[in-house]
Each structure stands twice: as C-alpha cells, then as structure tokens.
Amino acid sequence: MSKLLVKVDKRENIDEVLKLDIGGIILSYDDLAVASNFYVNMDDIKEIRKKTDKIIVVSLNKMMHNKDLAKLEEVLIELDRIKVDMVLFYDVAIIEIKKKLGLDIPLIISQEHLNTSINSNEFYFKQGVDGSLISSDITKEELLEIRKKTDKIIMFTGYGYLPIFYSRRYLITNYFAYIKKEKQGDCYFIRNNDDFYSITQDEYGTIIYTKEPVNLVNELDDLDDIDYIVIDGFKASDLVDVIKNFIKKKKMNGLYQGFFHTKSIYKVKK
Amino acid sequence: MKKIELLAPAGSLEKLKVAFHYGADACYIGGRDFSLRANATNFSVDEIKEACDIAHELGKKIYVTVNIVFHNEDVKGLEEYLRSLEEAGVDAIIMSDPWLISFVKEKKINLELHMSTQASTLNYESVNFWKDLGVSRVVLARELHYSEIKDIIDKTGMEIETFVHGAMCSSYSGRCVLSNYFTNRDANRGGCAQVCRYCFDLYDDNKEKVESDTEFTMSTKDLSLISMLSKMIEIGIASLKIEGRMRSNYYIATVVSTYREAIDSYYDGTLDEEKLAYYKKILNRVANRDSEEQFFNTFPDVKGQYFLGRQEVSNQDFLGIVLDYDEENKIVTITERNFFKKGDVVEIFGPKTKTFTFTVPDIYNEDGELVDAARHPEEIIRFKLDILVRKDDIMRIKV
Numbered sequence: 293m294s295k296l297l298v299k300v301d302k303r304e305n306i307d308e309v310l311k312l313d314i315g316g317i318i319l320s321y322d323d324l325a326v327a328s329n330f331y332v333n334m335d336d337i338k339e340i341r342k343k344t345d346k347i348i349v350v351s352l353n354k355m356m357h358n359k360d361l362a363k364l365e366e367v368l369i370e371l372d373r374i375k376v377d378m379v380l381f382y383d384v385a386i387i388e389i390k391k392k393l394g395l396d397i398p399l400i401i402s403q404e405h406l407n408t409s410i411n412s413n414e415f416y417f418k419q420g421v422d423g424s425l426i427s428s429d430i431t432k433e434e435l436l437e438i439r440k441k442t443d444k445i446i447m448f449t450g451y452g453y454l455p456i457f458y459s460r461r462y463l464i465t466n467y468f469a470y471i472k473k474e475k476q477g478d479c480y481f482i483r484n485n486d487d488f489y490s491i492t493q494d495e496y497g498t499i500i501y502t503k504e505p506v507n508l509v510n511e512l513d514d515l516d517d518i519d520y521i522v523i524d525g526f527k528a529s530d531l532v533d534v535i536k537n538f539i540k541k542k543k544m545n546g547l548y549q550g551f552f553h554t555k556s557i558y559k560v561k562k
Numbered sequence: 563m564k565k566i567e568l569l570a571p572a573g574s575l576e577k578l579k580v581a582f583h584y585g586a587d588a589c590y591i592g593g594r595d596f597s598l599r600a601n602a603t604n605f606s607v608d609e610i611k612e613a614c615d616i617a618h619e620l621g622k623k624i625y626v627t628v629n630i631v632f633h634n635e636d637v638k639g640l641e642e643y644l645r646s647l648e649e650a651g652v653d654a655i656i657m658s659d660p661w662l663i664s665f666v667k668e669k670k671i672n673l674e675l676h677m678s679t680q681a682s683t684l685n686y687e688s689v690n691f692w693k694d695l696g697v698s699r700v701v702l703a704r705e706l707h708y709s710e711i712k713d714i715i716d717k718t719g720m721e722i723e724t725f726v727h728g729a730m731c732s733s734y735s736g737r738c739v740l741s742n743y744f745t746n747r748d749a750n751r752g753g754c755a756q757v758c759r760y761c762f763d764l765y766d767d768n769k770e771k772v773e774s775d776t777e778f779t780m781s782t783k784d785l786s787l788i789s790m791l792s793k794m795i796e797i798g799i800a801s802l803k804i805e806g807r808m809r810s811n812y813y814i815a816t817v818v819s820t821y822r823e824a825i826d827s828y829y830d831g832t833l834d835e836e837k838l839a840y841y842k843k844i845l846n847r848v849a850n851r852d853s854e855e856q857f858f859n860t861f862p863d864v865k866g867q868y869f870l871g872r873q874e875v876s877n878q879d880f881l882g883i884v885l886d887y888d889e890e891n892k893i894v895t896i897t898e899r900n901f902f903k904k905g906d907v908v909e910i911f912g913p914k915t916k917t918f919t920f921t922v923p924d925i926y927n928e929d930g931e932l933v934d935a936a937r938h939p940e941e942i943i944r945f946k947l948d949i950l951v952r953k954d955d956i957m958r959i960k961v
Contacts, residue, residue: 355734358685358713385687405739405750409632415661429739434634458737460705461862463780469864471774481769482762482778484744502743556742558753
C-alpha cells in the first residue's frame with residue numbers, strides 16, 4: 293500500500309497537511325534545493341520534527357558547485373544527527389560525501405529525467421543509495437517493471453507540475469533586458485498553441501514546468517506497490533484539496549498524465 | 563607538459579578524415595544506436611572500425627558516444643555492440659547513463675569510460691565519485707567558471723575535458739525535456755527537436771501577453787573560447803572539445819585548423835593578441851551564429867542570448883577544394899562549392915599550406931573554356947596560381 297509524501301507549498305500549510313492521512317512531508321532546504329516555493333532551514337526542520345512522527349524527507353536537489361560543498365557537508369552531518377528520515381538529492385556529490393563522512397542518512401536519488409530504467413537505478417542502489425524518485429518521463433509499464441525488479445524504496449510523482457527545462461541562465465531577466473522593458477516578478481508563461489507553460493526564475497536559474505500538473509489520482513489502484521506517491525505542492529491551487537482527493541482516490545475526468553500512457557520516440561528517420 | 567588534446571566531432575568518415583587532416587588529435591563519433599543525435603547518419607560498426615584504423619595509423623584516437631539515457635527497453639543488443647567497439651579498437655566511450663560503468667565491468671568489456679557532459683558534473687566531489695568508479699575522464703558541464711574548473715582539476719587530479727567551441731544547450735545538459743513534452747521526441751535518447759530555439763509569446767502571471775516585436779526564446783549564442791585558450795591550457799584541462807557532429811566539412815576544417823594553429827602557437831610561444839584577433843575573425847566568419855565566452859570567464863547575461871529566431875544566414879565563404887596542383891605549369895584544379903569569379907579576393911589554407919591571399923585570375927572550366935564565373939557546386943575549375951597548394955586545401959573568401 294502506497295503512502296503519500298507531500299512536498300509542502302507554504303509554511304502555513306504544514307500543520308494542516310500533517311493532520312491528514314499521509315506518510316510524511318518533503319521539505320526543500322534553503323540554498324541547497326530548487327523547484328519549490330517554500331524553503332526551510334535547520335531550525336525549521338528541528339521544529340517540525342518535534343511536531344510529528346511522520347516521515348520527514350529533506351530535498352537537497354540543487355546541482356552543486358564547489359562553493360556549495362562545505363555547506364552541503366554541514367547540513368548532511370546535521371540531518372544525519374537529528375535523524376531525518378530521508379534525503380532527496382540530484383547531485384552525486386552527496387553519495388560521495390555520505391561515504392566520506394560515514395553517515396547513515398538514507399538517500400533517495402531524484403534526477404528528474406535520468407532515473408528512467410531499472411539498470412540506472414540499480415547502479416545507484418549498489419552505490420549505497422536507498423531508493424529512487426523515478427523519472428516521470430517513463431510509462432506506467434516501465435515504472436511497474438522497475439518496481440518489480442527491486443526491493444529498494446520507490447517513489448513516483450502522483451501530482452505536480454514537472455520541471456521540464458532547467459537553465460543556469462536568467463532567461464527572463466535577459467529577455468526583458470533585450471526588449472528594454474521592466475520585468476514584473478519572476479513568474480511568466482510561454483505559450484505553445486493553446487497551452488501555457490510556467491517559466492520561473494530565481495537566483496539559481498530558470499525552470500520551465502509542464503503545462504498542467506500531472507495528476508495520477510485515477511491510477512492509484514495500480515500503484516499500490518509504489519512505496520511513496522509524491523504530491524508536489526509547487527503552484528498547487530489548493531494543496532489540501534489535492535491531498536484529500538488522493539486519500540479518497542477520487543476519480544476525476546480530463547486529467548493530464550504526462551508520459552504515463554504515452555511512449556516517447558526518438559528515431560524519426562528510417 | 564603534456565600537450566592539450568584537440569577533440570573534433572565527426573559525423574561521417576569523410577568528416578573524420580577532414581578533422582584529422584586539419585589537425586585534430588582525436589575525434590568523437592556516434593554509432594547507429596545508443597547515441598544522442600539519433601537522426602544523424604552516424605557510423606556503422608564497420609565504419610567505426612575503419613575510423614579506428616585511420617586514427618591509429620596517424621597516432622590519433624577515436625571516442626564513441628554511447629550517451630543516451632537508457633529506458634528498460636534500450637538494452638537489447640548493447641553487449642554485442644560494446645564488444646564490437648572493443649574489437650574495433652575504440653579508445654573510449656563517452657557515456658551519460660552510469661549503469662554502463664557497472665555493465666562494462668560485469669561483462670569484462672575492455673573499454674575506457676568518459677563521463678559525458680550530459681551528466682552535468684559541476685563539482686570536485688562528483689568528479690571524485692566518477693573517478694572512484696573507474697571513469698578515466700569527465701567532460702564537465704558547460705556552466706562552470708574557469709576558477710571552478712581549476713579547483714576541480716587541482717582537487718581530483720582527474721583528466722578533464724571541456725567544450726571550447728560550438729553550439730550549447732541553453733539548459734544544463736540532461737535537464738531539458740522540452741522536446742519530449744512539446745513534440746514527443748525524447749531528448750535524452752537522441753530525439754531532441756531543439757525546442758529551446760523556438761520562439762514564444764511570453765505572458766505575465768495574469769496571462770497577459772508581454773507586448774514586444776521580439777519574441778521570447780531560450781536560445782543561446784554559440785560558445786567560442788579561442789581568447790581563453792592560454793588559460794584553458796594553463797589550468798590543466800586535458801582535452802578541448804569542439805561541438806558539431808552534424809556540421810559541414812568546411813566548418814570542421816576551418817574550426818579544427820584554427821584551434822590547431824592556436825594551440826601550436828601557444829606551445830611554441832608565438833600566440834599573441836594579433837594572432838588571436840585573426841583566429842577570432844576566422845571563427846566568427848565560419849559559423850552562421852554569433853558566439854560568446856559564456857560561463858568560462860564571466861556569468862552570461864543578455865549578450866549570451868539569441869533573440870533573432872532561427873534566421874541563420876547560410877555561409878557562402880567556402881568556395882572550393884583543391885583537387886590537384888600542377889607544379890610544372892602552376893595550374894590549380896578546384897572543385898567549386900560556392901560562387902566565385904575572376905577578380906574576387908580569396909585565400910587558400912590547408913594543414914601544410916600557410917594561409918595566403920590572392921586575386922582570382924582568368925578561370926577555365928573542365929573543357930579548358932574561359933568562363934566568367936564558377937557557378938555550379940562541384941564544377942571543376944582551373945586557373946593559374948604561382949604559390950604551391952596541396953590536394954584538399956580549401957579556398958574561401960578572404961577573412
């Protein structure tokens with residue numbers, strides 16, 4: 293039976309979200325995580341730890357530069373000490389640091405577009421990684437095959453806008469500089485046919501998200517063997533409502549499911 | 563001091579020969595499977611073997627890209643393919659999916675492993691991670707300042723390859739699947755439709771259109787680090803990679819020969835500002851897109867972006883290739899690539915021919931008839947030329 297893991301979208305929601313029948317929450321760590329609209333520091337985590345016995349997962353999903361490594365080490369040591377349940381990560385530097393420092397903290401790899409096969413996940417499991425938030429770029433059949441072939445922790449995004457482009461550049465700022473207009477905020481949309489894709493910028497660069505949140509609430513019966521279904525609160529209009537729908541497995545029409553039932557192609561010429 | 567490697571792209575055997583002829587130390591090529599650029603011609607296994615034979619005869623190297631991000635279904639035929647690369651004598655494979663490291667070990671396939679830029683390696687701990695697993699070279703992410711690259715080299719001792727010239731992803735490599743979500747073509751398996759070069763209307767948070775004559779795009783200018791060459795050598799980079807497996811012979815010849823000359827000038831102590839300015843001019847002419855130094859020396863701003871849509875002007879500089887030179891009668895035979903005529907000021911260059919400028923004299927067609935211009939691609943043209951040139955030298959408009 294899957295548990296729900298909720299990436300919280302704002303501080304004010306934490307208590308309400310924790311009261312719901314969920315497995316735990318994901319918190320994005322300030323300056324070491326991206327693609328969130330709510331970030332926490334160590335004091336926040338300690339405070340939240342006191343409030344709940346539910347699972348706390350800390351996301352450190354930024355791509356690290358050399359200058360980030362000292363802080364990353366400090367944070368990992370402290371997260372290990374206070375026994376945070378899991379760390380979600382993108383950069384393999386975290387595996388190296390965990391080994392080097394002899395830490396016990398469970399690591400969950402979350403590389404968005406790279407964990408697409410049983411083999412690449414197995415590779416990381418052999419390196420001491422404890423689980424994987426599987427890429428949403430694969431189909432249901434591929435996901436279930438991965439599930440079948442490992443007893444490690446498997447997570448999958450059940451709800452959320454998926455990052456589909458991440459640049460280190462400040463693309464919105466650059467555009468407004470070029471057209472000589474003033475940028476109003478850091479959140480815009482690009483339009484492709486009738487679809488609007490959110491594009492956001494912060495100090496770590498620019499991210500474009502899917503046109504709609506992927507919503508797999510109708511698929512939950514088939515995903516029972518996935519350990520954790522992630523509900524990503526980023527830009528969710530009413531996160532609590534979304535969670536309640538997932539708890540009730542409320543069937544809905546017209547949901548966007550990304551590649552869950554669609555295979556991507558790559559050879560267009562014979 | 564070990565001389566820095568000049569690593570060129572080759573999309574075909576012909577391009578590979580051009581790259582080696584013009585001074586590349588190594589070429590990277592893609593096979594017909596398991597390689598990004600899935601829709602390029604790419605090399606058959608027999609052609610890879612031939613490429614290795616050509617390279618090794620010249621004391622040069624071949625690296626083969628096996629750089630897709632695998633799905634469960636993609637493993638079919640992989641073991642046989644990797645064994646055929648081993649048998650062909652490939653010097654290394656460039657991979658991005660790390661399970662290939664364990665796969666190659668488990669299957670006891672003797673292939674050196676280079677970690678692709680698709681893995682977006684940005685720091686020394688990540689480099690150490692790959693090093694501990696037996697990767698022999700890391701192609702770093704393009705989003706690094708030279709001080710970070712130096713720090714990585716100093717702290718890891720790893721053999722580091724970086725891009726020196728060519729087109730760039732606007733995103734961190736591997737972190738863009740716009741192509742998947744806009745066109746259903748899988749970017750990380752070689753189907754990239756280059757959506758980052760599309761133009762879009764931009765809307766604000768209330769979905770009101772931002773009014774402008776210029777549309778929004780993620781597109782970046784190309785990378786050109788010719789001005790940073792000395793620094794790249796001095797901080798200890800092992801290999802300089804030129805992007806462009808799908809580029810033309812002329813592009814490959816020009817870019818490779820320019821970097822070859824610049825690198826050699828550095829080592830013989832003659833690289834100066836005047837030479838760099840000339841090299842820059844040549845490189846600017848050969849591309850049909852503008853270039854910048856991007857992240858290597860500064861943080862790219864609006865100047866690193868391209869807001870002109872896809873209106874890239876086709877380059878007409880490449881005029882012809884020397885087929886033959888009759889030393890006795892001082893007659894050169896050229897196969898034409900772009901229009902030229904008597905009176906045009908042009909130049910010829912080649913690996914053993916120092917670039918020189920001249921004015922096109924009377925020109926004659928294959929039948930010896932005087933013609934006013936060379937108008938047709940692959941037309942055979944002859945004219946008098948007092949300076950010795952060699953087969954496969956290139957004639958272009960004066961830079």
